[in-house]
Amino acid sequence: MSTEELKDLKSNKIVDARGTACPGPLLAAKKAIGEIASSEIMEIYSSEEGTKNDIPKWCQKMNHEFLGIVEEDSYSRLFVKKA
Amino acid sequence: MMGTEFEQQIVELRKQVTQLKEGTKDQLSMVVFSGDMDKVLAALIIATGAAAYDMKVKLFFTFWAISALRDRDKIVKGKKLIEKMFGMMLPKGASRLKLSKMNMGGMGTSMIKGIMKKNKVASLDEMLKTAGELGIEINICEMSMNLMGFRKEEMIDYPGLTVCGVATFLSDAQESKIQLFI
Numbered sequence: 001m002s003t004e005e006l007k008d009l010k011s012n013k014i015v016d017a018r019g020t021a022c023p024g025p026l027l028a029a030k031k032a033i034g035e036i037a038s039s040e041i042m043e044i045y046s047s048e049e050g051t052k053n054d055i056p057k058w059c060q061k062m063n064h065e066f067l068g069i070v071e072e073d074s075y076s077r078l079f080v081k082k083a
Numbered sequence: 084m085m086g087t088e089f090e091q092q093i094v095e096l097r098k099q100v101t102q103l104k105e106g107t108k109d110q111l112s113m114v115v116f117s118g119d120m121d122k123v124l125a126a127l128i129i130a131t132g133a134a135a136y137d138m139k140v141k142l143f144f145t146f147w148a149i150s151a152l153r154d155r156d157k158i159v160k161g162k163k164l165i166e167k168m169f170g171m172m173l174p175k176g177a178s179r180l181k182l183s184k185m186n187m188g189g190m191g192t193s194m195i196k197g198i199m200k201k202n203k204v205a206s207l208d209e210m211l212k213t214a215g216e217l218g219i220e221i222n223i224c225e226m227s228m229n230l231m232g233f234r235k236e237e238m239i240d241y242p243g244l245t246v247c248g249v250a251t252f253l254s255d256a257q258e259s260k261i262q263l264f265i
Contacts, residue, residue, distance in 0.1 A: 021204040023132045027213065030135035061136055
């Protein structure tokens with residue numbers, strides 16, 4: 001998905017993991033994905049560079065769809081569609 | 084005659100297929116041997132990460148790592164002199180573990196703890212709590228626990244904490260996709 005499309009996307013859940021270090025964002029994502037239904041969208045905020053590599057890999061393994069990343073000033077927003 | 088031979092082959096094949104299936108369980112087995120703060124932290128980061136991957140995680144704490152599971156506030160009475168000595172010399176709990184390098188009489192360890200806090204890296208105590216919430220299994224090697232004069236009663240209140248032997252680790256490791264030794 002393009003950045004513009006992602007920006008217009010309405011997330012069902014926002015996980016703010018900014019400031020936490022590995023494995024904080026991953027654990028936060030794992031917890032929150034259990035709280036949304038299939039095909040719903042979760043958005044993860046992370047200020048960690050590594051999360052941008054970790055979350056797509058996690059999605060691949062868990063069969064969730066990784067939609068993309070929107071970069072903000074001091075953090076990234078990662079979009080995941082639950083399988 | 085041919086019929087029974089064929090049946091035997093089927094039985095044999097079934098056995099092998101079952102073994103293959105068991106060998107590919109989505110499970111991580113880890114021996115946590117080191118009692119160094121940095122190494123136990125690495126072990127717990129990998130373990131909780133694997134749990135986020137929905138893997139079943141089984142940790143086997145042995146030798147120096149058992150110190151990390153001691154409860155700072157629990158006192159066990161009726162220990163022998165040598166057991167008491169070991170208990171005094173070994174770190175009492177995860178928060179008392181030292182760095183494997185650059186400890187510098189404890190200075191390095193407290194410095195890194197300060198940096199960890201600043202970088203919002205979870206402490207060992209916090210990681211153990213998270214591990215429990217994620218359903219990570221912790222097994223303690225009975226033999227080394229006894230060698231060091233530790234008792235199960237002085238260990239932290241961890242859900243399902245079990246004392247076991249090498250056979251438990253082997254049967255867990257055998258059916259795990261990932262096996263690690265830290």
